[in-house]
Amino acid sequence: MEIEIELPLDGHGFLRRQCPHREREFKWHEGPTEEAPADAPNVQEYYCPYCGQVAGDDQWFTDDQVEVIQAAVVDEVSPQIESMLGDAFTSKPGGLIQTSVSFERTAGPAPLVEPDDDMVAVASPCHGYEPIKVASQWNDPLHCLICGSPFAL
Numbered sequence: 559m560e561i562e563i564e565l566p567l568d569g570h571g572f573l574r575r576q577c578p579h580r581e582r583e584f585k586w587h588e589g590p591t592e593e594a595p596a597d598a599p600n601v602q603e604y605y606c607p608y609c610g611q612v613a614g615d616d617q618w619f620t621d622d623q624v625e626v627i628q629a630a631v632v633d634e635v636s637p638q639i640e641s642m643l644g645d646a647f648t649s650k651p652g653g654l655i656q657t658s659v660s661f662e663r664t665a666g667p668a669p670l671v672e673p674d675d676d677m678v679a680v681a682s683p684c685h686g687y688e689p690i691k692v693a694s695q696w697n698d699p700l701h702c703l704i705c706g707s708p709f710a711l
């Protein structure tokens with residue numbers, strides 16, 4: 559089964575991310591920018607701009623994104639489980655068992671909204687075609703998303 563979940567980008571095409579090590583949030587540009595060279599390497603791992611630690615490209619979901627994704631999976635799966643269980647109980651001809659199965663479905667998390675201007679866009683000197691957005695109150699050196707090289711703002 560495939561479940562497609564669209565996470566919102568901000569007005570500049572940035573997706574909110576969360577460091578799997580320290581839980582700080584930043585954003586990366588989703589998909590290549592116009593400046594990206596045609597031979598830009600296909601990256602499987604990214605470096606956290608704050609702590610410089612590396613993680614696979616599927617390790618960066620924010621808590622809110624995880625919640626939305628899990629809710630979407632439950633939404634998708636529970637009707638199937640209900641009908642499976644329902645069939646199991648009602649399809650026995652002449653059986654004495656009558657029951658109904660239903661799942662309490664909670665309202666689910668509110669849809670994600672991605673503001674445009676809550677973070678500052680920066681680009682590393684080494685991989686400037688992969689811009690990021692970081693917390694505006696962050697004053698320490700940052701790390702390049704692609705290679706981890708530190709750079710000062």
Ligand SMILES: [Zn+2]
Pocket residue numbers: 577578579580581582606607608609610611
């Ligand atoms: Zn980090």
Ligand SMILES: [Zn+2]
Pocket residue numbers: 682684685702703704705706707
């Ligand atoms: Zn770099």
